[in-house]
Amino acid sequence: MRVELRVWLWGTLLVAFLAWTGVSWAQDTSGEKVVRMEEVVVTATRVKEAAKSLPISSTVITEKEIEARGFETVADVLRYVEGLYVQAYGGPGRTTSLRIRGLDSRWVMVMIDGMEVNDPSAIGGVFDFGDLSVDDIERIEVVRGPESPLYGSDAMAGVVNIVTKTGRGRPLFVLSGYVGSMDTWQARFSSSGKVGLLDYSLSVSHRESNGVAKDDRYWNDSYAFKVGTDLLENLRLEGTLRFTNADVQYDDYDWLLEESVNDPNQWQKTDHLVLTVTATYLPFDWWESQLKLGMSDTRRRYSDRWDPESMDHYDWGWGFVTDQLESYQSYTGRIKKIDWQNTFHLLDRKNVKDTLVVGYEYREDEGKSTSYIVTASYWGGWPLGTTVDRSRFPFRRTQLIGYYSQNELRLWDSLTLLAGFRIDDPDEFGGRTTYNLGVSYHLKATDTIFRARYATAFKAPTLYELYAPPNPAWFFLGGNRNLTPEKAESYEVGFTQYLFSRKVALDFTFFTEAVKDKILYVYNPVTWLGTYENISTVVDRGVELGLTLRPLDNLLLKASYTYVNPEDREHHRRVEGVPLNQWSASLFYTWKDKVKAFLGARFVGDRVSRYNSTHPKVSRASSYTVVDGKVSVKVCSHFEVFVKGENIFNRQYEEVKGYQAPDASWYLGGKIKF
Ligand SMILES: [Ca+2]
């Protein structure tokens, strides 16, 4: 039977069963709520607001929901969010990127506690989600659509902000761990609470796995720490630190066959450190001033020694053979920033509320890299010699200064008008101004919220695209200093309809976004020499549908459907690697606060993996449906056991063609609280 059909059948049976048991336990209201209908979001406007009342599309995932789903990484959690597509190059620890509304991962800004963590030493400045665990996270906020008017460059497709937990109440200590498929084991210690004037939260975890196939080992150590104090009634100081150290074995890739080729001794080592210090001061009750200093440092090292099994030994045909004897690459990227935000509650009356945000941001992006490759070549068995290719991308820095402002006017508690603009002064390109205009209206008679929004955005070229040194071995002419920022313009309209005293919420959003002057690698077909140019245009259109259903207090159903179709206007074709259709459904169930269960299914449609210039056939990556679940049982007030399954029906699938995703995986674990 097809996986989709089985999923549907089992899903229907399960809903029927839960509804039945749910009715018999309807009196039981002790279940903790995974999702509140009135979720608040900060990232969308830089001010804490009810998410649905804003003219901006956002999703908030709480700690409880993360815990209920039982996933290990932020990427796994994001796979269930509407409008998002996560692509991993294989199993645990492998490079993982995120698209928002089908747009490039280069245009997604990722923040941890309001600090950008994108890697400026990566070609497109992309953040790699592969090693980011859910340790010590209180909430994940996702904003879809351009956020440049508030956050500047990089936020063209949207923003993901990961917020570390704030300690509250009596200190709590949690020890947890699990073992399971792929010889995986994980252990975590975490604690949070308030001691005297200090509130804190911390988490230390270790995970290792043998991965999907041969020589796919993975280790991850993650440390997260937050400490805060309300020094005065109107002054709060807060510091956060997150450090991840991970090692993963990766494979070679055969571009002709679009297949992975095992390499037994090829490793990637990643260190990522994020630090933030924030002071929040309220000189008056109508003025909140926040100063944030932040730093994000990413180091990646890749090493490989020769072996006969992988593509280190490569036969080019015509008797020409190369052996890559040794290779080593190192990349260091760092972002430093100062953000000073002032929020003025200018009017705060019953029928008129006006909030003005004014801020200044200074940001530095730094990067450098080195590469060392030793290759021996042969022709017809005769040695032609050994070449040592050393290249170095010397330390580079770009600076960016931004001034932002946004006014939010709320009338009669139903009409919200939002207007924002930001002036950025990237040191290379002159000033950039981005705008944001939005309106939302709550029609109380039918409990419907209507939304509409217009926004512009830009992304400055990355260090690599601008300054990369030429590399004749790769026919690379070097970075292009004449590049200009990529620009985007977007519109969206939508509504949220609540039904049955808000037990049901329906969301609909239509959006369109056009990106001009997209930076692409362009090469001369005769000489093969190439570099980056502002050459392409992408026009994106799509819809997002969401359904939240809480028929009973202890039962919650969330479902979403996303259609996106970004079109490459230069070639008049669909952008590679983007599924047109995606849906997901999640069921959360609590029984007397003793049993908690999650069951989820998600479908990803097929993707064009590559257009072949010499071959008329387009290569495709096929669609898939994956089912995940978790059941945890509280044995006593201090101890719980859980079992979780990922890809339960053992669907063989690939997010990126040629990179096998994990088979059905089962994990058994426990958790002690004291
Ligand atoms: Ca391998």
Ligand SMILES: [Ca+2]
């Ligand atoms: Ca090797």
